[in-house]
Amino acid sequence: MDKLKSKLKSKKLWYSVSGVVVLVLAFVAGQSSAQVLLGEEKVKYTEVEEHITATENTLSEKEEELSALEQEIQDQEGLLESKQKEVDEANKLIGTIDELKEEKETLQGTVEEKEGTIESLDGDISAKEEELAALEEGILNKSGEPIELGAGEYIIGADIPAGRYTATNIGEGSNFFVRDASGYSSVNTILGDDWYGDYTFFGEDGETIETAAPVKLIPVE
Template structure:
């Protein structure tokens, strides 16, 4: 009986050690989870601030085909996000006095640099080499 009791006591001590190790791992995981939760909260705050920088207006986007457009006649004044439709396009904006305001390639990947946000004022000339979309933004 004594041997069996000693075996049970030894097994009990072994189980207690395993339980302690599991508790330690659980506490470590809880700490890691708290750090991840804090990181997520921080990034959500940052995302919220970034979303405040550029808000899409409720106005419908404007599709432009390749060509030239005059702000104030063809397109309303405002702030726009220009985005390509298709593979990409040269996108240029000149002021009413002929000064170059924007000269970029819309697109992604090997061609272009993505979208471009700009202010269009009356008299500006917008020139695009392919179809683009202007999304009104605040």
């Protein structure tokens, strides 16, 4: 009985030891597996951290590039605005030039018109100057022969026709009078004198011509 009990105790001890060994081995095996798993997770975590760091660095670089690009865009927008102002000023200048061209064409037309008017006026002036010169010189002679008078008195309308005459001396010259019916002298001059020379007058019917020397009456208009 004692031997049997002793064997039973030995088996129980063995079982107990075996169980403990199994538990120890299981624990060791579990611990080892856990370390392996933890190692793999650690490796994976380190890789993730490195990837995150690299991504953050790339993101930071991209942000810097984006900031630089935004600054360049702002600079280009400022340059574009400046160029637009230049274009606006150029367009305004072109508009002013077009207006000046139109004004120039208008002025040229006005100048040409005025030149035509001036030419016409020059022609009129020339004609009037010739007419005035003829009137001043009394050379617009009528058709008809000059009338020569000797010294004496003559009645206009009886001895000579009424009209306009230029009286000029024949010879040295003398006093020359034209009087109306009341005796009033409408002409009192000296023909042939250096100061007086010829004289043009209107002779009306009834007036009297008096000359102290021969004269010539030239009909004029």
